[in-house]
Amino acid sequence: MNTTAKKGHARVDVADALRGFSVLAIVLLHAIEHFNFYHFPDAASRGWLAAVDTGVWQSLFFLFSGKAYAIFALLFGFSFFIQHDNQRMRGHDFRLRFCRRLLVLFVIGNINACFFTGEILVTYALVGFVLVLTCRLSDRTLIALGALCLLQPVCLYYTARLLADPSFVPPAVDEGPLWAATFAAQSGGSFLETVRINLWEGQLASLAYAWNHGRIFQTAGLFIIGMLTGRRGWFLRPALPYWGRALAIAIFCYFPLDSLHASAMELPNAALSFQLGMLLKSLANMCLMVMWVAGIMFAFYCSVRPARVLSALIPYGKLSMTNYVTQGIAGAAIFYHWGLGLQAGIAESALIGVAIFAVQYIFCRYWTGRHGHGPLEWVWRKLTWL
Numbered sequence: 001m002n003t004t005a006k007k008g009h010a011r012v013d014v015a016d017a018l019r020g021f022s023v024l025a026i027v028l029l030h031a032i033e034h035f036n037f038y039h040f041p042d043a044a045s046r047g048w049l050a051a052v053d054t055g056v057w058q059s060l061f062f063l064f065s066g067k068a069y070a071i072f073a074l075l076f077g078f079s080f081f082i083q084h085d086n087q088r089m090r091g092h093d094f095r096l097r098f099c100r101r102l103l104v105l106f107v108i109g110n111i112n113a114c115f116f117t118g119e120i121l122v123t124y125a126l127v128g129f130v131l132v133l134t135c136r137l138s139d140r141t142l143i144a145l146g147a148l149c150l151l152q153p154v155c156l157y158y159t160a161r162l163l164a165d166p167s168f169v170p171p172a173v174d175e176g177p178l179w180a181a182t183f184a185a186q187s188g189g190s191f192l193e194t195v196r197i198n199l200w201e202g203q204l205a206s207l208a209y210a211w212n213h214g215r216i217f218q219t220a221g222l223f224i225i226g227m228l229t230g231r232r233g234w235f236l237r238p239a240l241p242y243w244g245r246a247l248a249i250a251i252f253c254y255f256p257l258d259s260l261h262a263s264a265m266e267l268p269n270a271a272l273s274f275q276l277g278m279l280l281k282s283l284a285n286m287c288l289m290v291m292w293v294a295g296i297m298f299a300f301y302c303s304v305r306p307a308r309v310l311s312a313l314i315p316y317g318k319l320s321m322t323n324y325v326t327q328g329i330a331g332a333a334i335f336y337h338w339g340l341g342l343q344a345g346i347a348e349s350a351l352i353g354v355a356i357f358a359v360q361y362i363f364c365r366y367w368t369g370r371h372g373h374g375p376l377e378w379v380w381r382k383l384t385w386l
Helices: 003-007 013-032 049-064 068-089 095-113 121-127 129-134 139-150 153-164 176-188 191-212 215-232 237-264 270-302 304-311 314-318 320-335 346-368 375-384
Strands: none
Touching: 013 049, 013 068, 013 270, 013 304, 013 314, 013 320, 013 346, 049 346, 068 095, 068 215, 068 270, 095 121, 095 129, 095 191, 095 320, 095 375, 121 129, 121 191, 121 215, 121 320, 129 139, 129 215, 139 215, 139 270, 153 215, 153 270, 176 191, 191 215, 237 270, 270 304, 314 320, 314 346, 320 346, 320 375
16 A cells, blocks of 8 residues: 555644744734834834834844745645645545635635735635646746746836836826725724725725735745745755755845845836836845745754744644734734724834734644644635535
């Protein structure tokens, strides 16, 4: 009997550690943003804390913004590969079942959106169908498609048009009125009014932002590359030499990209500046994301003490969906008008993010000691396999 085919792929601990790291980074960023409610105390009233606020904001955004979600997206594609390949080894086709899984994710995402306008599960549910369409393609084709998506083809097209005709106006979805509606509800609306606004204007604003800022193609590219990492076994110890090369390339590319991004921001043509800046910033963030992943891979597999620290994040990563959704609920209850309406500076908000993580982490340690799946992970799994 082929025991490998019967058992399928074992769970990859470093992937759970990476999930835990990314969700921790996400809650810290969302906390200092007041969960998309950009209402802060006046800087003049903060005294010396204003400088601390600026330092915390700039540090967390440099370290995690655009990188934590990228790791989360990469691992979404990786998880799809594990599930798809496990079913393939048992003689089953997982693609139709995964479509149902995406529909369930769409529902969970909209439940999350009742509380938090910046949620990404609905976007994942919509973009996730690219995995169904591409999972049988060759590795070479997947590399080409993933690279094309990460290079932002629409952005490249608009950039070429602007270089040929500076008067060209790239079409974009107007996010302003949508975000204004959500801000008004967050500032003074009741819970039910906030839910109503979040589910329509809030979701449209989130999707419009994702489209206008290249997140749709970036997410699709990361899904595809994540699937490829699973196919190639890149999250296992033998793949460390590949991560060493990836780390070297990322370091080599990051600084020129960051410099070019700064130059693009100074261009007199605002439309060209935005398109080029978005492309270069996206690529620079991908380089930093690779640095994070490669660094965590080496720390997990090669260093005893860092490995212990990262291993502590495994329970948190196993409940990544539960943690992500409950973060939004907790953050809205703390900062929005219908909840506590807390007026906190950025430094204090970062500590609130740490506190949310601490409470969630204690729960995760308790839960994983008694159950194989997190609460929302269990619901997602059960509804997928009905």
